[in-house]
Amino acid sequence: MDTSWWLAVAAAAALGLAAALVDGLGRLRGRARRTGVRGRPPARRPVPRATPGRPRAREIWWARVPYEDGPGGKDRPCLVLSVHGNTALVAKITSRYHDERPGVIPLAPGSVVDAQGRESFLESGELRRVPLGDFRRRQGEVDPAVWDQVRHLG
Template identity: 70%
Template sequence: MAEGAARPGPERRPQPGEIWWADVPFEDGPGSKDRPCLVLAVHGGAARVAKITSRYHDERPGVIPLPPGTVGDTHGRPSFLETDELREVRVRDFRRRVGVVDPLLWDQLRHL
């Protein structure tokens, strides 16, 4: 995509409790990565998300294991939700919805 070109954005707006692939900003500098994330809240043109990773980081607080296949990958790898550092993602940077988080887990996370 050309520099400064508008991204098409998702076909529908992400909703709290949904898992999406999106262009999530890095925590410690410029740039971003296409990765799965859990939508916590949507406000205006942005959403607050918790990123999902395939690597377990036991040194980080707030890491929650998710069932294999949660992020819609074809390999069914285990995934881990990182709740210690939340991100703001522009709605237009959401790419693909893959599902919703388990309702019992959502009850624990909805107030992050």
């Protein structure tokens, strides 16, 4: 039997094994970079669902709004005040009334529909920048009287 044929088969098998090992190590290194504290995977950020259209001023949207005092954010309704580039300036909407905060405006019933059907309040004193990719669903437009109130606050 010809030994060159066996050498070619052995070389091809060794090459295939080496490629599989290198590919596996590359995947492991990528996974190691993505892990968080003590080897645990980082907290997953919900992937926003694609919504046709782009947020515009006067519209109420559900989006991932950043927290004021730390990293991360919360999926919540917000009023779009303006859009510049790839971000929008928004005022968050909450179901809790905070009379100690300036610029809290009650919204008309049904302006924001949540699972519990609660009343909603616009906090015009707490503005946030939200990347356009973090907007997931358009709720509707804010009442014109509320929009006039917001415009005259600034």
